[in-house]
Amino acid sequence: MNRIPALWFVLHVACALCKAQVTRLEFAQPGVHPASWYAWPARERSAYADARDTTAWWLIVDADDSANGLGENLAEGEVLRYWAAFTYPRTYARVRTAGLKGDAGFCPECDVAYCARHWRTDGPERPAKCPCVHGR
Numbered sequence: 001m002n003r004i005p006a007l008w009f010v011l012h013v014a015c016a017l018c019k020a021q022v023t024r025l026e027f028a029q030p031g032v033h034p035a036s037w038y039a040w041p042a043r044e045r046s047a048y049a050d051a052r053d054t055t056a057w058w059l060i061v062d063a064d065d066s067a068n069g070l071g072e073n074l075a076e077g078e079v080l081r082y083w084a085a086f087t088y089p090r091t092y093a094r095v096r097t098a099g100l101k102g103d104a105g106f107c108p109e110c111d112v113a114y115c116a117r118h119w120r121t122d123g124p125e126r127p128a129k130c131p132c133v134h135g136r
């Protein structure tokens with residue numbers, strides 16, 4: 001198992017075609033504010049202070065398929081699970097163990113991630129297809 005970096009770290013997933021951000025996961029250690037905290041308005045800092053368990057990690061998810069706003073408390077075991085899921089070389093089989101909605105944009109057959117623009121759909125009820133016309 002890889003060691004978790006100190007204080008905080010960010011895991012990025014970019015589209016294989018256009019390099020647009022598909023998923024951004026920001027982790028902050030127990031007792032450490034997320035890096036973006038300094039830029040938050042007072043009301044958001046207050047909501048965060050009420051929600052934050054200072055003995056737990058904090059995770060902010062910013063993704064095409066899912067986002068959790070200011071973030072949520074996270075147990076260290078979960079941090080390790082994400083860390084392992086996003087270890088290089090990144091594969092669909094590995095990334096899907098993170099359990100993120102949309103599997104961080106990964107196509108099971110291409111084994112790379114695509115942004116929402118490159119996961120095409122013919123309409124709201126139609127399944128999305130990757131640029132190689134694989135389904136999700």
Ligand SMILES: [Zn+2]
Binds near residue numbers: 017020118
């Ligand atoms: Zn793209």
Ligand SMILES: [Zn+2]
Binds near residue numbers: 111130133134
């Ligand atoms: Zn594909």
